[in-house]
Amino acid sequence: MKKANYCVAIVFILLSGFVFFQVSGFQQTLIADDYVGAAFFPELLAWGTIVLAVLLGWLNFRNKFQEDSRSLSDLFPKEILTALEGLTVLCAYVLLLEPLGFILATIALNIALLLLFRVRSLITMAVFPVSISVIVYLVFCKVLVVPLPEGLFYF
Amino acid sequence: MLLLLWNGLCATFSFAIFPFLVIGVTGGIVIGALPGLTATMGVAVLLPFTFGMEATRALVMLCGIYIGAIYGGSISAILLKTPGTPAAAATVLDGYELARKGEAAKALSVSAIASFVGGMVSTVMLITISPVLASFALRFGAPEYFALAVFGLSIIASISGKSPVKGLLAGMFGLLISTVGLDPVTSYPRFTFGQINLYNGFAIIPVLIGLFALAEAFVQMERIFEKAQAIDTRFKHGMVSLKETISLLPLMIKSALIGTFIGAIPGAGADIAAFVTYNEARRSSKRGNEFGTGCIEGVAAPEAGNNGVTGGAMVPLLTLGVPGDAVTAILLGALIIQGLQPGPLLFTKNADIVYGLFSSLLVGNVLMLLFGLLGVRLFCRVVELPKRIIIPVIVTLSIVGAYSMNNSIFDVWVCIGFGIIGYIMQKVDMPSSPIILAVILGPMAESNLRRAVLMYQGSYSFLWTRPIGVVFLALAALSLYSSYRRAHS
Known part of the structure; x- marks a missing residue:
């Protein structure tokens, strides 16, 4: 399960990176938007996701999750x-x-x-x-x- | 109010509505009793059946499914040690032990009576509290709605089971999904990749069906060749006596009130209420040590608590347009599809529909009690249906449900995509309910935050100068803190 948790953290960090990449292409709108344009909320969420993903990885590293000895092959059996x-x-x-x-x-x-x-x-x-x-x-x-x-x- | 309620009762017993309530409650009990079919999934799968219906009829049927399914979950929990719904997870602890002692009929009848008491108490609370809350909700502006959305989102942490961090990550993912489509303020296309189908964002129904129904179907496919655990369901003893019922009544009412309160908090659902009431019953009972060994209070408390949520969850749904749990999130979609806008104005603009709904909840709970007591023996046969037959039915209904929303194959692919995501999330112990809550609350949080910032000309002072908003934000902080404490205790 530990490996799975690291995978989850990496997937979410990559997702945030993708959001930042996409958001950088958003064109500035014409209305005066007090810096809360179309990119504002997704960017905020991407930062939040990165913080939580790093926290997940750190907690996993420090063994803060309940004992779960399942390996990746247990999580994804041949069934x-x-x-x-x-x-x-x-x-x-x-x-x-x-x-x-x-x-x-x-x-x-x-x-x-x-x-x-x-x-x-x-x-x-x-x-x-x-x-x-x-x-x-x-x-x-x-x-x-x-x-x-x-x-x-x-x- | 009494006149409106009376009119609602008359409408409920009319030929145009009553059969739909009967179908809803019966269907809900069957869906809830089938392992793997949750109340959320039942309402989501059967939602498309209501598209062509008149508003009251559609809502009455969906609410019937809701209350029926929350009760129905206890049937397989008691007989098979497999909660039909997450809300029945706490019922397993003592219900199954009672069944093993040959007291399945007693456990099932107590479950029906407790669910009835829970449903009735919460509906009465809904009728009396909702108008007061609705008038209060009229004072809400953009900053308050933003704070409310944050409060709703904060409860994601408490429904995230063993890991609030994973639940919050799922919530973030849901919020990101909610940003797909045209920006609500500037109409700038975000994450659409030139796909015109994405301009309106992801439709909520295919996402819901994918995450709940299809994901569960994939999980069940994986376990299709496992042998199910079966128990002797022959009844050695009769149903619960009147004396026992009367002695359990105070506990049922207390649990129902707790359930109603929990239900009224956006984001908290019947599963949480069931465990909270079970713990409270255990704490306050003189026979606390006997809990877990087949104690009848251990069935009565969680069942009254989880059905107490049904009315409670509708308080924020109807008055504020904020879903109390995943089922009411779908009901919110149903209201919008019917052209109704949940919120304070619903009580003035569509009072007939609102009070029709209240009346049907009262009558629906009576029907649930009747069917529950009369159908004890029949339920034993329903839960014995083979998975090999149930799964194709779920898959067929899921695809039809996703397609029929917009008559779009694109939505079907969305449904399958979210089915895969939901399946993987189950594998890595990540809850999928936060995604649904985030998809629902995301647009509310974003648009109101940006409106509030624009109203205050770029300043964020509304976060500490608007009293109602401050209360909600403080509750959100408290909710996160208590989730953190619980996770580390």
């Missing part, structure tokens, strides 16, 4: 692959959402997730994805009149 596969399926779904339409894409998403979760029952594989997709579509599109992507087949 993380299932979550990464789920994320990949999700990204593919979003890419297919507009071309295929909500119902077809959502059926595909749910079948893919059930396969990923090693669901063996054919009945579940057949009934669940279709029913969840159709129910959500009907509730959103027909009952609440919230439009969803229509795709090639208009549903």
Whole structure:
């Protein structure tokens, strides 16, 4: 966990550096803004973030956090692959959402997730994805009149 | 006020609203009972269902989900040792021990009754305190709103669990996110990278759904092949007796009042209230040593406390437009989507909606008690639903929720992006609630700070010359100090 804490501190310092870099490009506005223009607040926050990130690193160095012997591999075990596969399926779904339409894409998403979760029952594989997709579509599109992507087949 | 309340009650029992309240409370209990689905996530996921609804109906349904879910969290906490919501974390300590003794029915019925008492007390407090606070809030100018935002943000430290520093860093990240888009004073585009979708900043709903629902879905995916711990949920003993209930009543009322007070503080939520009331019950009880071994007071106190937050959290939401916790942050979004502006003027411009909401909270708590007592056996079956079915449902609803806000695929990518961020944050023990509070309070803090500086022609003297502002800033300092002390005790 100690390494993870250092990583967090470094990420936030880098984030602050990025904010400073971006803010330096903000053009001065024409109104008299008493030095509180567009760059003022992000700059203030970036300074605050740096102070807190350094404090986090320092407290971590001084072992001020509760005893936590988890290593980086404990935090990110091999089971993380299932979550990464789920994320990949999700990204593919979003890419297919507009071309295929909500119902077809959502059926595909749910079948893919059930396969990923090693669901063996054919009945579940057949009934669940279709029913969840159709129910959500009907509730959103027909009952609440919230439009969803229509795709090639208009549903 | 009584006439408005009566009209509100009549409206609540009308055919146009009552079914939505029933759906909200029932749905909330089910969502809360499902491990991993929090009240925040339930309200966030189901928010898009309300886009097409009339304002009162939408708010009544969301509030029903809120109060139902806070209670529902105790069901899986008692039966599975898995709090359905963070608010039920304190209930596990004695609730699960009672269930192991075969007294699950007693624990579940006490939980329902305590939640009802907590909800009713806090709603009565909300009705009586809100108008007073609303008139007080009318005196607020830019400096006061800035100080209030700082106070709200300061409480991030106390809800940051083991490490206030990590919570504050998460809060800073949330504040930085809130600066994306056109500058509120000069309209200069900040951090937009030429993306027109970013000109209005990040929409709050995809951020919320990503950080809470999707992040939790990823965590559950990782644990999908773990075997769940199960216990014998057969009931060896009946529900709590009337005599026991009466003896627990003073404790429930005290916990409800503490919960209401905690809820009214922006940034403090039901999880904190539950632990504070549990500790107070333990401290003041003659059977303090028995806490943690299956003591019925250990269930009654946190449940009355966490449901006490439901009404309390709405005090700053309705009167000041400042969310009391993460759920009310989403409710704030719901109010704005419905074209309502929370704040003192809400009570004069939209009194019918406000009192309709109060009435529905009262009726919603009665419904929660009824469903809670009648559904004890059924809940045992709901919590047994396999994760392999629940996760695809969560993912589908999350994507639909993120998309339907603006009919934008960009928002879906934002939701997934924040889902990944939320997942990594959970891994490194970093709370994600501060991000939500910061995203909500950030624009308020920035625009009012800059307005105040402009009003005072570049001077910062408003920080010590405006009494209300000074009080809020002092409370903020106190809050930070107490968080520091708690973290080091």
